[in-house]
Amino acid sequence: MTDIQRCEVRPGRLVEWTLHPATVEAATGLPEDPRPPAYVQEAHIRTARSVREDGLSVPTWTGTAFDIPGQVDLDALQGALHAWTLRHETLRSGFRWVGDEMRRFTLDADAVALHREDVGEFSDAAVLTRYLQDRFDVAADALTWPNFVFSAVVRADGASVYMVFDHSNVDAYSLYRIAAEIHGLYASALEGRAVEAPPVASYVDFCAIERTNADQIDDTHAIVGRWREFVTRCDGKLPNFPVDLGLDPEAPLPTQKFMREMLVDDTDAAAFEAHCRPYGGSLIGVLAATALIVREIGGQRVYRTVVPFHTRVKSQWSDSVGWYVGGAPIEIPVDRATDFDSALELVRAAVRKNKPLSRMPIARVLRLLGSDFRPTSPDLYSIVSFIDARDVPGSERWQDLKAYALIRVSYGDQVCAWVTRLPDGLQFAARYPDTEAAYKNMRLYVEHLRELIVSVTRGAAVRA
Numbered sequence: 346m347t348d349i350q351r352c353e354v355r356p357g358r359l360v361e362w363t364l365h366p367a368t369v370e371a372a373t374g375l376p377e378d379p380r381p382p383a384y385v386q387e388a389h390i391r392t393a394r395s396v397r398e399d400g401l402s403v404p405t406w407t408g409t410a411f412d413i414p415g416q417v418d419l420d421a422l423q424g425a426l427h428a429w430t431l432r433h434e435t436l437r438s439g440f441r442w443v444g445d446e447m448r449r450f451t452l453d454a455d456a457v458a459l460h461r462e463d464v465g466e467f468s469d470a471a472v473l474t475r476y477l478q479d480r481f482d483v484a485a486d487a488l489t490w491p492n493f494v495f496s497a498v499v500r501a502d503g504a505s506v507y508m509v510f511d512h513s514n515v516d517a518y519s520l521y522r523i524a525a526e527i528h529g530l531y532a533s534a535l536e537g538r539a540v541e542a543p544p545v546a547s548y549v550d551f552c553a554i555e556r557t558n559a560d561q562i563d564d565t566h567a568i569v570g571r572w573r574e575f576v577t578r579c580d581g582k583l584p585n586f587p588v589d590l591g592l593d594p595e596a597p598l599p600t601q602k603f604m605r606e607m608l609v610d611d612t613d614a615a616a617f618e619a620h621c622r623p624y625g626g627s628l629i630g631v632l633a634a635t636a637l638i639v640r641e642i643g644g645q646r647v648y649r650t651v652v653p654f655h656t657r658v659k660s661q662w663s664d665s666v667g668w669y670v671g672g673a674p675i676e677i678p679v680d681r682a683t684d685f686d687s688a689l690e691l692v693r694a695a696v697r698k699n700k701p702l703s704r705m706p707i708a709r710v711l712r713l714l715g716s717d718f719r720p721t722s723p724d725l726y727s728i729v730s731f732i733d734a735r736d737v738p739g740s741e742r743w744q745d746l747k748a749y750a751l752i753r754v755s756y757g758d759q760v761c762a763w764v765t766r767l768p769d770g771l772q773f774a775a776r777y778p779d780t781e782a783a784y785k786n787m788r789l790y791v792e793h794l795r796e797l798i799v800s801v802t803r804g805a806a807v808r809a
Contacts, residue, residue, distance in 0.1 A: 346517075346763050346774040348603050349481070352410045352749045354474045355505065357498040358466050360419060362426055363484065364491045365458035372439065372456075372490070378449040382440060383552035384559060384706030385668050386513045387447055390440065392723060393487035401598060403723045404753045406485035408509030411524040411748035413531065417497070417504040419461070421534035426495050426508075427459050428530050428540045429523075433666040434547040435514050439490035451549060459495075473498065481509045481753070509751065512668065517732055517763075518655060519666040520750040525739030528746075548667025555656070559709040568702055572710045575649070575674035583726035584650055586760035588643040588790070591782030598722060599778045603754040604787065608764070608771040608795045609802070616802035617771070624689040627771075628652075628731040629696060630801075631764050631794075633688035635729050636679040638793045642786055646680040651726045652696070654703040671703035672726075685801060724759035733766040741768055752776065760787070771798070 382390070389405070396403050413422070430436050431454045438451040467473035477496065484494035492511035497504045508523055534540045562568065576583065592599070609617070614627075621630035636648035651672040657663055675695045682688040707725070734740050742748070754776045760783075762775035773791055777783045 346750045346752060346765060346772070347605050348752060348754050349474055349478050351603075351605060352751060353505075353747050354470050354477065355498065355500070356466075356468050356470055356473060357500040357504070359464040359473065359476075360497045360499060361462045361464055361480075362423060362459045362495040363462075365460040368452065368456055368458050369491065372450060372452055375450040375452065378438065378451040378549070380449055380451075380549050380553040381556050382447050382449060383548075383555055383668065384708040385670065386440075386552065388706075388708035388725070389513050389668075390447065390487050392725070396598075396723060397488065401756060402482075403598075403756045404482040404485075405487050405512050405723055405755075406481050406509050406753050407512050407515060407520065408481070408485070408507060408751040409520045409523045409749065410505060410507050410751055411527075411743075411746045412503055412505050413497075413528070414503040414746075416501070417499055418535060419497070419499070421531055421540075422497060422504070422506075423459060423461055424534045424540040425527050425530035427457070429526055430459070431457055432543075432545055434549045435667050436493060436510075438549050439492070449549070467498070477507065478753075481507075485509045485511045487511045487513060505747070507751075514668070515666055516655070516668045516670050517730075517750060518657070518669070518737070521734055521737040521740070522664070522666075524743070524746060524748045525737075528739070545664040545666075546661045548662075548665050548669070551662060551665070551667060551669070555706065559706050562705070562709075562713070564713040564715070566713075568705050569710055569713045571699070571702060572674060572707075573714055575676065576714065578647075578676070579649055585758070586727040586729075586762075586777075587639045587645045587648065588786040589782045590758070590760070590778050590786070591780030592758055592778060598756045599758060599780060601754050601757050601776045602779045602784065603752075603774070603776050604791070605772070605774040606791070607769075608773050608791075609798050610770040611768065613799055613802045614766060614771045617798050618766075620801050621689060624693045625696065627733065627764075627766060629689055629692045630798075631729065631731045632675070632677070632696070633682075633685060633692045634794055634797045635790075636677045636692065637682060637685065637688050637797070638790055640679045641793065642789055646678070648677040648679050650675050650729060651707070652700075652703075653728055653730050654700060656704060658704070671705070672707050672728075673699045673701075673703040675699055685797065722756075722758050724757050724761060727759045727761065729762045729764070731764045731766075735766060735768055743767070744769070 440447045496507040618627045652675045656669045656671045760777045765772045
């Protein structure tokens with residue numbers, strides 16, 4: 346995971362694909378699709394609108410970048426991109442405002458066509474990087490539709506492909522799968538075979554199912570009660586990363602910085618995983634380490650956070666592109682921990698107790714709490730996320746293909762951190778407020794996290 350500045354952008358001829366103007370025009374006359382937005386989609390888009398109304402445009406796109414080696418056949422690549430787009434219904438589905446309500450519309454697959462434009466040659470990588478970021482900010486805007494764009498930087502020896510979406514369409518697992526899928530479709534086109542992507546379950550259908558289930562609870566439900574208690578203990582709001590971030594509550598929303606680095610290599614990552622496996626795996630280990638570290642840095646007696654979990658609980662959703670993520674409120678009484686293993690026990694108990702709450706969309710719970718959560722930041726809360734990406738098809742080739750998941754770093758007052766298990770080790774990435782205090786404490790956090798993992802893997806006692 347990285348940002349556009351760190352994904353090895355190289356000069357070349359830029360080619361771009363968007364939905365064809367005729368496709369966009371056809372969407373304007375579509376009737377309403379009765380399937381509602383997912384709560385996470387609605388919250389995301391309403392937040393973008395609220396922040397925009399406060400006078401700030403905050404790009405929230407995410408995407409993927411990867412190489413295609415060898416002389417590139419642009420017609421074959423376009424066929425692959427078109428087939429892949431048709432496979433995922435969420436990409437031909439959008440929203441209109443009707444009063445203050447979001448109403449869905451969805452194009453039929455046979456109405457979808459791509460338009461290719463030759464943008465031109467770029468000889469300077471820095472200029473191209475700025476152009477791509479600015480273009481993605483416009484083409485993948487949360488408040489417009491279409492809200493995705495595909496690009497390729499073509500060179501004599503290959504091309505770099507960039508596929509960028511507003512976050513309402515995709516999650517990390519969706520992005521991780523794209524490189525292998527496009528490579529497979531492109532190979533079919535080159536060999537003269539039919540470029541067809543097998544059908545997959547629709548995220549639009551999932552949205553309707555999840556929302557129907559969520560709307561069956563009311564403010565007396567036990568899940569709502571558990572969240573109410575959590576929010577109360579967080580002083581009536583959702584938690585930020587519990588160290589000094591140098592934030593001025595009266596100042597405008599700060600810009601953000603990004604950091605990305607390898608924590609440990611494959612050997613140490615495997616040893617850490619083995620140590621944590623009896624307690625539930627590396628996620629438990631990362632949360633336990635974080636709890637101990639924020640106690641050391643910030644004096645926290647209880648570490649409170651919202652932990653993201655995927656909601657692809659049925660195999661039918663495994664290959665589907667969409668935002669299949671929920672969050673669970675986790676409280677770790679880290680003052681009770683005497684060493685790393687006791688912290689693991691505390692985290693395991695907290696996750697076992699509260700992970701099921703992630704099946705209920707947070708936006709639905711907040712609505713039932715009746716609190717005024719009018720967002721002023723694109724992130725409602727801080728996260729520390731863990732993903733094991735080794736089972737993703739094609740992950741063993743990511744390094745050779747220069748394959749990355751991309752995030753946009755712009756404005757925000759929260760810390761969003763991702764620890765990813767890759768074939769070559771554990772990677773850390775985070776965006777955080779651009780303040781001196783935040784930088785200092787995030788550096789401390791990363792360094793202590795690395796030291797703790799290495800201490801565990803090499804048999805040293807880790808006392809709290």
